[in-house]
Amino acid sequence: MNETLRLLLKHKGGLIGLCIVLGSVITALLSNFITPYNPYDADLNRALQSPSIKYPLGTDEQGRDILSRIIYGSRFSLFIAFTSVAIGALIGIPIGLISGYYGGWMDYIVQRITDILLALPGIVLALALVAILGPGLMNLIIAIGIGFIPTYIRLTRGVTLQVKSMEYIVAAKMLGLSNFRIIFRHILPNILPPLTVQLTLHIGSAILGAAGLGFLGLGVQPPHPEWGAMIGTGRSYIFRAPHLVLFPGLALFLVVLGFNLLGSALQEILDPRLRRG
Amino acid sequence: MNMGTLLDIRNLYVYYRTTRGYIKAVDGVTFKLADHEIMSIVGESGSGKSTLAYALMRLHDPSQVYIRGKVIFNGTDLLSLNEEEMEKIRGSLISIVPQDPNTALNPVYPVGEQIAELFRYKQDLSPKEAKEISIKLMQRVGIPDAEKRYYDYPHQLSGGMKQRIAISIAIALKPKLIIADEPTSALDVTVQARILELLLEVVKEVGSSMLMITHDLGVAAEVSDKICVMYAGKVLEIAQKDEILRRPLHPYTRALLNVVPRFHKSEKRLFPIPGSVPNLLSPPPGCRFYPRCPYRSNTCTKKEPRLIEVLQDHWVACSMWSKLEEVDF
Amino acid sequence: MSNILIEAKEISKYFPVRKGILGLRKMWLKAVDNISLKIRRGETLGLVGESGSGKSTLGRILAGILRPTKGTVKFRGIDLYNHEARKVRRRIQLIFQNPDSSLNPRMKVRDVLAEAVWASGINEKDRINDKVIELLNYVGLNSEVAERYPHQLSGGMKQRIAIARALAVNPEFVIADEIVSSLDVSIKAQILNLMIDLQDRFNLTCLFISHDLPVVGYVSDRIMVMYLGKIMEILPAKRIFEDALHPYTRALLTSVPSLYLKRKEKVLLSGEISSPINLPPGCRLSARCPYANKRCKKIEPELKVVENDHFVACHLYS
Numbered sequence: 001m002n003e004t005l006r007l008l009l010k011h012k013g014g015l016i017g018l019c020i021v022l023g024s025v026i027t028a029l030l031s032n033f034i035t036p037y038n039p040y041d042a043d044l045n046r047a048l049q050s051p052s053i054k055y056p057l058g059t060d061e062q063g064r065d066i067l068s069r070i071i072y073g074s075r076f077s078l079f080i081a082f083t084s085v086a087i088g089a090l091i092g093i094p095i096g097l098i099s100g101y102y103g104g105w106m107d108y109i110v111q112r113i114t115d116i117l118l119a120l121p122g123i124v125l126a127l128a129l130v131a132i133l134g135p136g137l138m139n140l141i142i143a144i145g146i147g148f149i150p151t152y153i154r155l156t157r158g159v160t161l162q163v164k165s166m167e168y169i170v171a172a173k174m175l176g177l178s179n180f181r182i183i184f185r186h187i188l189p190n191i192l193p194p195l196t197v198q199l200t201l202h203i204g205s206a207i208l209g210a211a212g213l214g215f216l217g218l219g220v221q222p223p224h225p226e227w228g229a230m231i232g233t234g235r236s237y238i239f240r241a242p243h244l245v246l247f248p249g250l251a252l253f254l255v256v257l258g259f260n261l262l263g264s265a266l267q268e269i270l271d272p273r274l275r276r277g
Numbered sequence: 278m279n280m281g282t283l284l285d286i287r288n289l290y291v292y293y294r295t296t297r298g299y300i301k302a303v304d305g306v307t308f309k310l311a312d313h314e315i316m317s318i319v320g321e322s323g324s325g326k327s328t329l330a331y332a333l334m335r336l337h338d339p340s341q342v343y344i345r346g347k348v349i350f351n352g353t354d355l356l357s358l359n360e361e362e363m364e365k366i367r368g369s370l371i372s373i374v375p376q377d378p379n380t381a382l383n384p385v386y387p388v389g390e391q392i393a394e395l396f397r398y399k400q401d402l403s404p405k406e407a408k409e410i411s412i413k414l415m416q417r418v419g420i421p422d423a424e425k426r427y428y429d430y431p432h433q434l435s436g437g438m439k440q441r442i443a444i445s446i447a448i449a450l451k452p453k454l455i456i457a458d459e460p461t462s463a464l465d466v467t468v469q470a471r472i473l474e475l476l477l478e479v480v481k482e483v484g485s486s487m488l489m490i491t492h493d494l495g496v497a498a499e500v501s502d503k504i505c506v507m508y509a510g511k512v513l514e515i516a517q518k519d520e521i522l523r524r525p526l527h528p529y530t531r532a533l534l535n536v537v538p539r540f541h542k543s544e545k546r547l548f549p550i551p552g553s554v555p556n557l558l559s560p561p562p563g564c565r566f567y568p569r570c571p572y573r574s575n576t577c578t579k580k581e582p583r584l585i586e587v588l589q590d591h592w593v594a595c596s597m598w599s600k601l602e603e604v605d606f
Numbered sequence: 607m608s609n610i611l612i613e614a615k616e617i618s619k620y621f622p623v624r625k626g627i628l629g630l631r632k633m634w635l636k637a638v639d640n641i642s643l644k645i646r647r648g649e650t651l652g653l654v655g656e657s658g659s660g661k662s663t664l665g666r667i668l669a670g671i672l673r674p675t676k677g678t679v680k681f682r683g684i685d686l687y688n689h690e691a692r693k694v695r696r697r698i699q700l701i702f703q704n705p706d707s708s709l710n711p712r713m714k715v716r717d718v719l720a721e722a723v724w725a726s727g728i729n730e731k732d733r734i735n736d737k738v739i740e741l742l743n744y745v746g747l748n749s750e751v752a753e754r755y756p757h758q759l760s761g762g763m764k765q766r767i768a769i770a771r772a773l774a775v776n777p778e779f780v781i782a783d784e785i786v787s788s789l790d791v792s793i794k795a796q797i798l799n800l801m802i803d804l805q806d807r808f809n810l811t812c813l814f815i816s817h818d819l820p821v822v823g824y825v826s827d828r829i830m831v832m833y834l835g836k837i838m839e840i841l842p843a844k845r846i847f848e849d850a851l852h853p854y855t856r857a858l859l860t861s862v863p864s865l866y867l868k869r870k871e872k873v874l875l876s877g878e879i880s881s882p883i884n885l886p887p888g889c890r891l892s893a894r895c896p897y898a899n900k901r902c903k904k905i906e907p908e909l910k911v912v913e914n915d916h917f918v919a920c921h922l923y924s
Contacts, residue, residue, distance in 0.1 A: 010296065167702040168710045170671065171768070175725040175775060176696050185721070189712040321790035322761075435878045465656035466817060467875050470861035492791060495863035536795045538824035541844045542802050547824065549795035553760050 007269045014265025020258025028074040035068035039225050048241045058243045061233065062223070066243065069225035070251050076137070076226040077255065080219075081206040084141045085199055088148025093195065095149075096156025101164060101183060110153065117150035126209060130218045140219045144209050148202065155198055159191040166190075193270045200263035204256040211252055227252050283453060283486050284310040284333075289346035291325070291332045299343065300557045302328040304510035306346075307584065310454075310486055315477075317489040317497035319533070320507035323554040326490045329507075330456045333488075334371060335363045351453060369399050372447040374476070376459040378439035382431040388442045389415065389427030395449045414445040418475060437468040441475065448479050455480060455487045461496065473499055494533055498522060506530050509555050509565040512584055516591035526593040526601065528570045564595070572597045611779060611811045612645040612668060617677035619663050623883055635883045637663040638674070639835040645779075650805060650812040652826030652843060654819055654858070658882050659832040661815050665783050668813060669700045681779065696726070699772035703784035705764035709756040715742075715767055716752035722774035741770040744807075746800060762793035766800070773804065780805075781813045786821060798825050819858050823847065828915070831855045834882050834890040837909055841916040851918050853895050889921070897922060 008014045027034070037055075042062040049059040057066040099110040117125075129143035163169065164187065172182050213219040214228025215235075222229060227248040234244030291303035303325040310316055320326040331337055333348060335355060348355040351370065355363070375381040382391055389411050396407035408427070415423035418441040431439055440460060447455050460476060461469040477500050480487045491497055497504050498518060505515040506529065514527040525531045532550045552569040555561055561568065563578035570577070576596050584594040621635040638660040645651050655661040666672035668679055670686040679686045684694055702708045709718055719738045728734055739749050745766040756764055765785055772780055782801065786794040802825055805812050816822050822829055826843040831854060839852040850856050857873040875894040888903040889895070895902065901921050909919040 007296065167704065167708040170700065171702070171708060171771065172710075172721075174669070174671065174695070174698070174700055175722055175771075177721070177725055185713075186710055190710070321792060437878050465879060466819070467656060467857055467861050468878060470863065471874070473863060493863065494791075499863045533791065536792055538795070538798070538820045540824065540847075542824055543844060547795040547799060549799060550792040551796070553762060553793065554790075 004266075004269055008265055011265045011269065013261045014269070017258045017261025017263075017265060020254060021262055024074055024078060024255050024258065027071055028078045031072045031075050035065075035071050037065040037068045039064060039068040039072040040223055041065075042223075048237065048244075050241070051243060057247045058241070060230070060244050061237060061241075064225075066230075066247055069230065070227070070247055073225040073227045073230065073248065073251070074255070076220055076224065077207045077210060077252070080137070080141055080144065080210040081203045084144035084206050084210075085148060085202050087141070087145025088152050088202070089195075089199060091145075092149040092152025093156045096153040096158075097160050097183065097187065097191070099153065100157035100160030101179070101187060107157075111157070114150045114153050118154065122147045122209065123212065126213060127216075127218065130213065135218050135221055137220050137224075140210060140213060143213075144206055147209070148206075151202075152195075152198075156191060156195065159194050160187060163187050163190045197263055197267045197270060200259055200266060204259040204263070207252065207256055207259070281312050282309050283312045283314075283351060284488075285347070285349040286333075287347040287349070289329070289332065289348060290344065291328050291337075292343040293328075294341055294343060295558075298558050301510050301560060302557060303332065304560070306507075306510075306512050308505055308512060308515055310488065312453075313481075313484055313486055314503065315480065315487040315489065315501050316503040316505055317491055317501040318505045318507055319491055319494055319497050321492055321554065323509060323557060324507040325510040326492075326507050327458060330373070330458050330488065330490050333456060334367060334373060335360075368395060368452070369450040370452050371454045371456065372450070372452045374440075374443055374447045374455065374457040374460045377463050378436050378443055379431075379463070381443045382439055384431050387428045387430055388434065388439075389429075392442065392446055392449055395446060399450060411445075411449075414449060415442070417479065418442070418445045419471075436464050437472060440464060440472050444472075444476055444479065448483050448485070451483045452485055455485045457487060457489045459491055460489075462492070476500070494537065506533070509560060510557060511565055511581075512592075512594065513566065514591075514593045514595075515584070516588075520588075520591055524591075526587065526591065526598045527566075527595050528572050528597070528601065529566050531601070532569075532571075570597075572601060609646055610644045611647040611682060612643075612813075613680045614641065614643050614668060615678050615680075617641045617664070617667055617674045617679065619660070619667060619672065620675045625883075633884050636835050636885065637882060638667065640677075641835075641837055642677075643830065643837070643840075645811060645813065647778075647811055648809055649827045650814055650825055652822035652829040653813060653815045653832065654817065654822045654829060655832035656817055656858075656879060658834055658879050660835040660882075661817075661832050662783055664832070665700070665781050665813060665815050669698055669781050670695060671700070696775045697778045699775065699777040699780050701765070701768050701772050701780065701782045701785050703787055705761045705768065705788065706756075708768045709764055711756050713755075714752065715754055715756070715759075718767060719752070719770055719774060722771045726775040737774070741774055744773060744804065745770045746796075760793075761789050762796060765789065765797055769797075769800065769804070773808065776808075777810065779811045779813070781815070783815045784817070787816065787818065794821070801825060819846070819862060831858070834880065834885065836890050836906075837917075837919060838891070839916075839918050839920075840909070845916070849913075849916070851912065851916075851923055852920050853897055853922070854891050889919075 008018065042064050044063050046059050047061055047063040049055055051058040055065050055067065057070065060066055095110065099107045125147045126143040129146060130139060133139040133142065169182065169186055172186050210219055211228030214226045215232040217232055220226035220229055222233065230248040231245050237244050287307050289303055289306045292299040292301050306329060318326045318329065332344060333355065344356060346356065382388060389408065392411040392414055393407035396402040396410055397404060412423045412427055415427065420426055420438060420441055457476060461472050464472060473496065489497065489500055501518045503515065504518050504521050506513045506527065508529050514521065514530050521530065525534060535548050536550060538547055550569050555565055563580060564582055567573050567577045574597060582594045582596045584592050586592050587598060617638055618640050619638040621637060623633050623635050625631045625633055641664065653661045653664065663672065667674050670691065673687050681694055681698065684691055716738055719741055720734050723734045723737045728737060738752060742749055742751060747763065747766055751763065786797050789797060798821065804810065814822060814825055823843055823846050829841060829843045829846055830837055831839045831852065833854050838854045839850065841849065850859055853873055857875045860872045873896065877894045880893055888905060889907050892898040892902040907919045907921045907924060909917045910924050912918050912923055
């Protein structure tokens with residue numbers, strides 16, 4: 001653990017990624033206190049103003065301060081991302097683990113179902129779910145989360161099979177340890193590192209997924225300042241006031257970049273380098 | 278017989294760069310190899326023998342290693358050449374027989390083509406000529422039905438067969454130096470014997486010199502003219518094969534000879550070398566073998582013993598060599 | 607009767623292999639073919655063979671973790687592949703070849719051994735700790751190793767830990783599957799001597815599997831030579847260097863590139879090890895044996911006694 005952290009801090013990309021991620025998380029948590037204006041405060045008299053000293057990122061079509069909306073919007077993006085990945089992982093990982101460990105016909109059936117689910121493109125699946133459940137924050141999270149489940153089943157199963165083939169698992173069985181103990185003490189700790197890498201990378205995808213749905217008007221509804229939704233409404237003003245689209249876009253780019261850099265760095269660190277021990 | 282010096286290695290250092298510092302894999306190695314001479318570099322893991330072999334062919338990723346010294350091959354310092362010049366030498370003047378026959382061949386091309394490629398690319402032969410020569414080579418290394426097997430893919434061949442193909446690739450352009458990196462360690466025992474026999478035959482036929490990298494003194498004894506013993510990045514002893522086996526002067530060489538089982542436990546116990554190989558990130562001062570040496574004394578930690586020619590053509594790096602009792606090996 | 611700890615009767619293990627277009631042809635890989643053997647309490651039986659010999663497969667069958675296709679394995683008279691075997695499972699332990707994958711990389715040495723001790727039935731923390739130190743001492747390691755993780759240990763040390771783990775549950779039968787093959791020459795000898803000492807000290811019965819004949823010749827009491835799933839020869843280890851009779855055993859002996867092994871006549875086998883799938887009739891070695899005749903290619907030789915405790919499966923000696 002400490003070793004990983006040490007190497008991460010030395011890794012240039014990882015360090016940048018970590019800073020961005022921590023920065024966004026802190027921003028999201030403190031957003032209530034650091035927004036210069038109320039993100040929902042609308043006044044058509046000051047609509048579509050270019051960036052100025054008073055409004056550093058300008059105002060949107062309803063006269064709201066964009067900087068405040070972007071800061072506040074980080075709450076949505078991060079909350080959606082973390083929660084949906086959590087749903088996918090908390091359901092997908094145990095299924096993949098049990099399926100991979102016990103094998104047999106149960107594993108076969110689970111795999112075929114996963115094959116089918118994975119064949120559906122993520123966006124289409126999410127769209128379908130939102131269409132069924134209706135728009136809104138929680139439904140969006142559920143839709144994206146469910147979309148992640150088959151990926152985690154497949155991923156976890158793969159790593160579980162790898163770990164299962166290690167001789168220390170055979171040794172554990174020969175000691176007479178129960179399957180329960182073997183799964184928790186031997187398999188789980190060894191599948192978590194590669195899964196953690198995937199989790200980090202998926203958060204970036206989840207943010208983009210939420211933004212995509214928001215852009216289409218299917219996610220978080222106005223007046224909430226979700227970045228994708230902001231880009232969606234800002235689209236109509238793109239020539240007159242491009243800053244409505246530009247700044248939420250940059251925010252998305254920056255945060256997703258941060259998670260990707262962090263995930264990549266973790267992947268490099270956890271893979272061959274630690275083997276040199 | 279013309280016994281000029283083919284390879285002259287002087288003060289070669291090869292260090293690996295890691296996040297924790299430099300791993301001193303080859304730490305000041307000097308020796309010569311003559312024309313038509315076969316020398317085995319014998320050492321365990323961490324001795325630096327494989328690193329040395331790869332460094333000679335400049336196969337390391339330059340960003341991961343630090344190399345210093347001189348490697349004079351046929352009059353040219355290999356370390357001063359750029360990649361393009363090295364490429365001309367690899368395969369044609371110096372070639373390698375790799376350790377693992379399973380990964381040595383490209384799985385998506387027929388084995389015959391992999392030999393022919395050398396002739397087409399390096400000697401500009403036509404596809405037809407290249408194929409003919411390749412088939413002859415395959416026959417020479419003992420592949421039955423060579424004309425048919427030319428089109429086989431590596432996975433259709435057994436380990437021994439693949440190694441024969443690898444050997445044919447190594448001798449194809451009649452190089453001056455062949456580096457054999459543990460060529461039999463991945464093979465079964467009964468196959469090993471025949472591959473070693475073959476290797477020795479073709480090397481002598483082509484007239485190349487050979488550097489055999491091995492951890493097995495038995496293998497070294499079978500094929501070599503000279504044996505060089507390495508430990509923790511240093512050369513400890515070099516001499517003609519019969520001389521070193523009969524009269525090993527370095528305690529490590531002696532220990533190695535004693536540690537191979539050749540009798541039953543009820544007759545005699547093996548005398549293992551206690552301890553283990555030192556940390557190459559920060560090796561101890563003085564002689565590297567000191568902590569494990571049964572003949573050690575205080576002088577051994579103070580100064581690192583230099584490789585000196587103490588008897589004719591018999592070099593050893595040990596301060597205590599003259600104090601070892603005469604034992605019949 | 608109580609002298610025999612392990613008895614295997616007519617063990618075979620066949621693996622199905624699909625070949626041909628669309629994988630329609632089903633053939634059988636006969637990894638182990640009709641092998642019977644008895645291992646006496648307290649002895650070390652060396653099992654020697656090259657790849658494809660079936661020695662590792664046989665090892666796992668005798669360990670109780672690989673059910674044979676045919677035949678029975680009895681440990682202390684109890685069938686290992688029956689549910690009553692549950693009580694004796696722990697009495698058999700297995701030590702593996704690869705020190706890197708035999709220890710959980712996320713567990714400290716202390717935890718690895720403590721878990722094994724706990725599995726043996728000891729519950730109190732203090733007693734567990736004491737036993738862990740004791741085990742480390744048995745295998746020649748000092749207690750500071752306990753705080754380390756596997757990746758901080760050398761190959762030899764990891765193997766010692768694996769041996770200590772096996773000892774923790776007080777086994778009667780230990781199967782060592784190529785445990786020194788991946789170690790350096792100077793470390794091999796250390797581990798071999800350790801095994802001999804431990805075997806004496808704890809009166810262990812041991813199956814020592816290796817492709818390295820001199821190694822097996824050193825540590826074993828008896829040696830069994832396997833080739834392509836069959837036993838070629840069984841004889842006391844002391845006599846292997848002088849009295850080996852089977853052409854395959856002699857080929858193994860003379861093929862080892864060695865400094866000192868006396869070479870009687872060099873026995874050279876032609877060709878390569880045949881595939882264990884769809885074997886032709888007759889002796890398994892007949893395709894490569896310099897002494898093979900028509901009878902060898904038609905009729906499989908049976909394992910017959912030639913001398914006290916010396917069995918050979920070869921038409922030259924029947």
